[in-house]
Amino acid sequence: MSLPTDAEERSFAPADSLLRFATAGAVDDGKSTLIGRLLHDSRSLLADQLEMLELVGRERGDDGLDLAMVTDGLRAEREQGITIDVAHRYFETADRAFIIADTPGHAQYTRNMVTGASTADLAIVLVDARNGLTEQSRRHAVLAGLLRVPRLVLAVNKMDLVDHDHEVFAAITAEFARFTAELELPEVTAIPISALRGDNVVHRSDRMPWYEGPSLLEHLEQVHIEDDRAAGDFRLPVQYVIRAPERDYRGYAGQISGGSVHEDAEVLHLPSGLRTRVTAVDTADGALAEARAPQSVSVRLADEIDVGRGDLLCAPDAPPAAATELTARVCWMAANPVLRPGTRLLLKHTTRTVKALVTAVHHRVDVTTLHREPAAELGLNDIGEVGLRLAQPVFCDPYERNRLTGGGLLVDEATHATVGAVMITEAR
Structure with a gap:
């Protein structure tokens, strides 16, 4: 890892080394603080950003930096101390350039996590070492798998609050490995960190001598990316x-x-x-x-x-399907209406928008067990498999083959609100 000093002329990473990654996890697991720490310790914050953080610290009566404020840009986010919108940030080291999508942890903003992870090369799922895996961190891991994010990092955060205990870290990583065994995630890396204290974020920490792997930034710089x-x-x-x-x-x-x-x-x-x-x-x-x-x-x-x-x-020798009947996994993002057979929607697929009719709800996925269960409808944040009939054909591939021509959005005809994310499994 090569970081510029104040006296050095910054050398920029080559453009083709860009890594897009998204952060995910439950509320208060430390996603925004982690990104603030990455930007701060890699010397990627501007002078006015540092001044703002120092000013907030003085107003609170301490010398600490509220690193979460770097990405919590909305007033409601700052007041509540949570992330609502997807915050995108760009930074680079001498070895690689990065685009970060800081996604919200609240269940009601799961749709924003889908937005942030849909184009990511890597997803970081944060877990509070004190709480272990929660339903929302499981949901985000499931979504990362369904969205075919090719690499995943399990960042076990707040290790300073469990006395940097190796057994706590080992228990969480073992539970996560058992849970994700069915998700077909090709590459999972576990790293113990403290975003607040900076342990194993940019620099390796001597507080966890039992951990011999790279820091988070070292891993992000070294991970191989190949655009499928x-x-x-x-x-x-x-x-x-x-x-x-x-x-x-x-x-x-x-x-x-x-x-x-x-x-x-x-x-x-x-x-x-x-x-x-x-x-x-x-x-x-x-x-x-x-x-x-x-x-x-x-x-x-x-x-x-x-x-x-x-x-x-x-390509003339390998065209996509021209399909009017789709079977697809859907992440439903609306409380009202629910998705049930007979629902009429718009499907936005690449640059084409067509009318769609829901013909069947095949099953719903229990995000805590990954079991498929019978369902007559999908509600807010449900993930399930549905059938769609289209008024006009779309030219599509299975999502596992191409995330762009295999994906789409469902839009409410009346309100034009985005209500579902689509991952095509079968087209005819």
Whole structure:
């Protein structure tokens, strides 16, 4: 780990080393304090942020820094000492750049945790060493598994409040391992920390000599990230058609959600089923010989095809399903209405929005046991499997294959509120 000193000129991490990670866990487990500690001890806070923290400390009559205030930006968050919104923060060391999503712990804000983790390369689930696993920390671990977050860190926090006891840490990690055995999480790392005191957050602590692993930041810097999207089949959901008649320019813009594309590549257009060839791949910084997920590009095509928003350009030998019937896992985010057969909703999938009818609720998942139980409906924060019938086809992959073309959002037709997160398991 290489951190800049005040006298050193900061060297920035290469752009392709960016790690997106989300923090999760129950209320008061210390997520915001952990992020504040990461930013403070890695010298990533601005001078005015440090002055604000010191001022708050003086107003409270002590010299301590309220590190949680770094991410608790809403007035209600500061007053209540909780996280409500998803706070995104950027920082970097000499070895890697990071985007952090600090997600709320309250059960009623589970939807915000889904938002923060949906694009994460890694999730940190914090657990209070005094309390062990709670229902909400279990729920967040389940969501990380369902969202196919490829790496997970179990950060056992507040070790200073249990006298840095190795047996406490071992018992929590063993319980967590038993619980997550069915989640198919490919990589889980456990680290004992004290976010308030800084133990094993940025620097290794001598208060826990029995722990021989890396600090949290060392692990975040070293963990291998491989964007599976770039290794998959080419997918470009068209978001916008760029026209410049004076230059005879027509490009089809969007974010590549899978694979790569290059000049002269053959692509398939959906829904027409017509094949054509890419003549150029453009970005705001100029043309590229090749682009890959998750880059945003505009591609030009050799043939005049009617292409618009909601269409898809893809690999001709590996197209996605054009489906009107879906089986999907759903995290339901609304208290009213509940999700039950017959419910009419809108499905936002990539750049296309279609009407959807709930045809069945197959089961609900008990987040404390991971058992599937029969259910006639899904209520607030329930996770279950449902059937959907669509008014128009969407071009989709299974979520486990592509998190973007396999995911979607359910929207209430009347209020336009987002009420569910969708992970497609089967399409036909």
